[in-house]
Amino acid sequence: MRQTPQREGILRVLNASDRPLTVEEISARMGEDRSGLPTIYRNLERFILEGWAETMLGQDQVMRFVRCNSKRHHHHLECEKCGRMVEVDFCGVEDSLRQLEIASGFQITKHQLSLFGLCSDCQTAEKRH
């Protein structure tokens, strides 16, 4: 894979962001090396294949992209107030899946957990008020 200013730009933007971004947002943050939307889509596709990024579909039907910090199984925790997103390397769900397998008769092979809440900053902001 060739090294281009656009590719570096996209990765730089993703690395600097603490939340998932749409292609529009990525483009806007690329500054000098800003590139067209198709280029960003095409590169993100490659990055995802390489395991460098992942995609998440919000309820607004728009694709968002995040840099993967860990290639291992992990979940995302999103602050409902400020939008910040944290990657949790740890998965405590596995045990409960055994119960679900018994209850349902399914053999569970994959799961995806989305978590929402209030980050510590927003919690203290809420208390202060």
Add this chain to the structure above:
Amino acid sequence: MRQTPQREGILRVLNASDRPLTVEEISARMGEDRSGLPTIYRNLERFILEGWAETMLGQDQVMRFVRCNSKRHHHHLECEKCGRMVEVDFCGVEDSLRQLEIASGFQITKHQLSLFGLCSDCQTAEKRH
């Protein structure tokens, strides 16, 4: 909310299906009372507001709809082979969330778990082969 053949049709189709359906699929299964796509979208929006249905976005970017059997907190279990979907009324995840809260500093208020695997029918079919 008025009673119309289209509304009854949509609910009938949803009730009869063992998996999430796209609007196209719903329309195709409505038979006599088939209606236009916009009508289906508009009605599903209402149904979701009423808690009668819910929406799920597949990785193909297409909205799918399922009838809610339970208004309580529940999760969905989808067979990766035949597409059948089961609603699980039971959630064993709550305990693990406490650990995640401690690890992350977040106060978790909501979660969404998507489960994938093999249903019992597909398991036996696999063994036979």
Add this chain to the structure above:
DNA sequence: TTTGTTGCAAAGGGTTTGCAGGAGA
């Protein structure tokens, strides 16, 4: 020089909107 990349414009396709006609109640 070779071949992968980008940019632009246009196409694609699922979802939404506007509005006039139609049908519940």
Add this chain to the structure above:
DNA sequence: TCTCCTGCAAACCCTTTGCAACAAA
């Protein structure tokens, strides 16, 4: 009769594709 609902067509908008020009190696 009075609203609410439906149908149609068009608009929307995010995403993908085609192709010629460009640039990394």
